Amino acid sequence: MSEKKNITRAAGILGSATMLSRIMGMVRDMVVSRLFGAGLATDAFFAAFQIPNMLRRFFAEGALTAAFVPTFSSTLSQCGKDKARELANICFTLLTIVMAGITLAGIIFSPIIVGLMFPGFKAEPGKLELTILLNRLMFPYIFFISLVALCMGILNTVRHFFTPAISTVFLNISMILAALCLHNFFEVPVTALAVGVLIGGCLQLAMQLPVLWSKGFAITPDFNFKSPDVRRIALLMVPSIFGVGVYYLNIAVSAVLASLLPQGSVSYLYYAQRLFEFPQGIFTVSVAQAVLPSMSRQVADGDIAGMKETLSFGMRLTLFITIPAMAGLMVCSKPIFSLIFMGGAFSYEKVVNSSLALLYYSLGLSFVALTRVLAPVFYSLKDTKTPVFTALVAFIVNLCASLALMGSLKHGGLALATTISAFCNMLLLFWFLRRKIGSFGGRAIFVTACKSSAASIPMTAVVWYCCSIVDWSQEGHKVLKGSVLGGSIIFGSLLYMLIAKLLRSEEALDAVSLLRRKLKKG
Numbered sequence: 001m002s003e004k005k006n007i008t009r010a011a012g013i014l015g016s017a018t019m020l021s022r023i024m025g026m027v028r029d030m031v032v033s034r035l036f037g038a039g040l041a042t043d044a045f046f047a048a049f050q051i052p053n054m055l056r057r058f059f060a061e062g063a064l065t066a067a068f069v070p071t072f073s074s075t076l077s078q079c080g081k082d083k084a085r086e087l088a089n090i091c092f093t094l095l096t097i098v099m100a101g102i103t104l105a106g107i108i109f110s111p112i113i114v115g116l117m118f119p120g121f122k123a124e125p126g127k128l129e130l131t132i133l134l135n136r137l138m139f140p141y142i143f144f145i146s147l148v149a150l151c152m153g154i155l156n157t158v159r160h161f162f163t164p165a166i167s168t169v170f171l172n173i174s175m176i177l178a179a180l181c182l183h184n185f186f187e188v189p190v191t192a193l194a195v196g197v198l199i200g201g202c203l204q205l206a207m208q209l210p211v212l213w214s215k216g217f218a219i220t221p222d223f224n225f226k227s228p229d230v231r232r233i234a235l236l237m238v239p240s241i242f243g244v245g246v247y248y249l250n251i252a253v254s255a256v257l258a259s260l261l262p263q264g265s266v267s268y269l270y271y272a273q274r275l276f277e278f279p280q281g282i283f284t285v286s287v288a289q290a291v292l293p294s295m296s297r298q299v300a301d302g303d304i305a306g307m308k309e310t311l312s313f314g315m316r317l318t319l320f321i322t323i324p325a326m327a328g329l330m331v332c333s334k335p336i337f338s339l340i341f342m343g344g345a346f347s348y349e350k351v352v353n354s355s356l357a358l359l360y361y362s363l364g365l366s367f368v369a370l371t372r373v374l375a376p377v378f379y380s381l382k383d384t385k386t387p388v389f390t391a392l393v394a395f396i397v398n399l400c401a402s403l404a405l406m407g408s409l410k411h412g413g414l415a416l417a418t419t420i421s422a423f424c425n426m427l428l429l430f431w432f433l434r435r436k437i438g439s440f441g442g443r444a445i446f447v448t449a450c451k452s453s454a455a456s457i458p459m460t461a462v463v464w465y466c467c468s469i470v471d472w473s474q475e476g477h478k479v480l481k482g483s484v485l486g487g488s489i490i491f492g493s494l495l496y497m498l499i500a501k502l503l504r505s506e507e508a509l510d511a512v513s514l515l516r517r518k519l520k521k522g
Contacts, residue, residue: 037345
């Protein structure tokens with residue numbers, strides 16, 4: 001099977017599993033918004049969850065994956081399965097010890113961490129104390145999810161993508177059941193959500209271990225921490241923490257600055273970010289996770305030309321998916337919030353405020369997605385300096401833009417600053433990578449962007465017109481709202497694919513061909 005087909009198949013598996021997870025995440029957020037709304041309690045929970053979640057994105061899914069996968073792929077390819085199994089055992093043992101220490105430190109120093117990250121909470125009685133309590137309850141989540149990320153790296157390298165992607169479904173189910181069943185058992189009902197996070201982390205790890213065993217990677221303790229491969233991973237991880245995770249660091253900065261804005265701002269950004277991550281999680285992260293093992297293997301084999309082709313295909317596939325998704329999110333931001341969240345403690349005013357943040361986040365969807373594909377290439381090439389430099393520039397841009405825009409646009413300005421920063425980071429990565437390895441299909445990437453943009457314009461107009469027939473400020477009418485929004489999205493997607501096919505978009509032709517083969521098999 002060709003590398004393109006491998007990537008498309010892997011992205012399809014990851015996308016399908018992640019779609020189910022994101023749908024359950026939407027259900028979770030609907031439950032949270034209905035039960036707790038957007039105010040003091042939700043600000044405290046989302047802020048508290050931001051800390052272990054930020055560490056997850058930086059350390060587990062970001063730096064650990066970017067450093068471990070290329071090294072593990074190289075070991076598996078060049079030294080065989082026995083050496084790869086030994087490396088997996090050493091890394092799992094070391095990571096268990098390190099994360100246990102980090103978790104304990106996080107629980108002990110939670111008052112200092114929360115106080116520094118969310119200084120605005122001190123002005124409201126009880127808000128800071130509640131955030132500290134929730135953060136202490138949820139901090140062990142980073143322990144479990146870091147080990148899950150290591151398992152994910154192993155399984156993805158041996159071309160098993162489904163279990164790591166589907167495991168987040170159980171986190172969402174755990175939080176939903178905890179919110180519905182346990183909220184009356186606590187003096188502060190939102191505490192039930194923190195309990196759900198902790199249980200969900202345990203379940204996610206429990207799912208990975210049997211699958212690893214079935215693939216020939218039964219985890220056993222190994223304390224040979226002086227292994228050269230482990231040292232190589234550690235050296236790659238340090239710069240990767242900042243290089244891969246700058247987007248999420250910017251999100252964290254937004255949450256810190258939002259704590260200084262009117263009450264509810266942290267929650268508005270959180271809800272918008274959750275919806276923004278829906279297409280990103282289903283499509284862009286899936287493509288990035290599918291491309292990384294292939295590129296790492298090609299670099300290890302010295303196939304730079306093949307790596308360039310894989311990178312170009314990954315970027316074109318990313319743009320083909322994210323450009324219409326970006327346009328759709330911008331047009332549908334208010335209808336989506338009205339349908340999914342409006343009701344109970346979530347008023348139309350909260351719909352408007354949350355949809356404004358989503359509008360500004362949506363502008364950066366393609367930039368964030370391309371960064372997720374570009375940054376790991378440097379680590380595959382053993383270049384750790386360039387992504388750190390670009391990330392530092394992007395971080396400074398985000399901080400300056402946030403301070404400049406939060407006064408006039410409030411939480412919307414923070415979301416827009418994140419988009420501006422993502423654009424700068426993507427542009428710098430693209431430029432430096434082209435200087436490093438030469439051309440990697442830039443003209444084809446540009447043509448895909450133009451064709452996808454052209455196909456998205458009529459799609460956006462049709463979706464906007466269909467959505468305009470409903471008054472989204474009215475509470476209720478869920479069947480009508482759901483029918484209109486769902487029909488608009490389906491019709492718009494079909495129109496986009498049709499126009500893209502007429503424009504001879506290679507990605508559209510591949511998708512249609514794949515669908516035909518699936519139907520014939522069926």
